[in-house]
Amino acid sequence: MKIHRLEKIGFIHIGHWSMKDDKLILNVTIDKDVKNILYAFVINKKVMYVGKTTNTLQKRFSGYIDPGSTQNTNIKVNGRIKSKLSDNKKVQIYAFVDNQLLKYGDFNINLAEGLEKSIIDSLEEPFWNGKSLKGEESIRTLSELDKIDEKLTLQKWNKIRLLQERGLNPQQILLEMKMTQLEYEILMNDYHEITGM
Secondary structure (H helix, E strand, C coil): CEHHHHHCCCCEEEEEEEEECCEEEEEECCCCCCEEEEEEEEECCEEEEEEEEEEEHHHHHHHHHCCCCCCHHHHHHHHHHHHHHHCCCCEEEEEEECCCCCEECCEECCHHHHHHHHHHHHCCCCHHHCCHHHHHHHHCCHHHHHHHHHHHHHHHHHHHHHHHHCCCCHHHHHHHHCCCHHHHHHHHHHHHHHHCC
């Protein structure tokens, strides 16, 4: 999933991760005490992880910086961020701040909490969320996962080309592929990034 899909619903770039002496450093441009945030870790415009917190940003991200021995998710994400930084990749941080303006009657609706599951479930789960590829992610390296993601993109594109050759019009192709126009445009962008064509 590319970050522009999340930018369209209000995600903004708020900073990045860096590392010094094998310790992660959080570099953000917003108040670290802000609460109720949906966030994404992004590498080369690709969303690698989506999470949320009702605590402060500082408190939630401290778990990634210094994970406890039983905090499996934090340990995995910490290791993945460090691995990418060691490979000279930039790990960017994007966020959607829930301003709590959405209400149902007298009750606030936690939009960040509701969006997290929907994003993870419907937008080809980010690999670091741990459920991608039917659980195979834990036995694959991140570079292998990137190759699999590119392969899936190319397979979808090739299927679209076959449907075009069969004479289907654009609307019929979208129906056949079970895609929206936006998903098609994103697939085109991904294909061009992968192939340079």
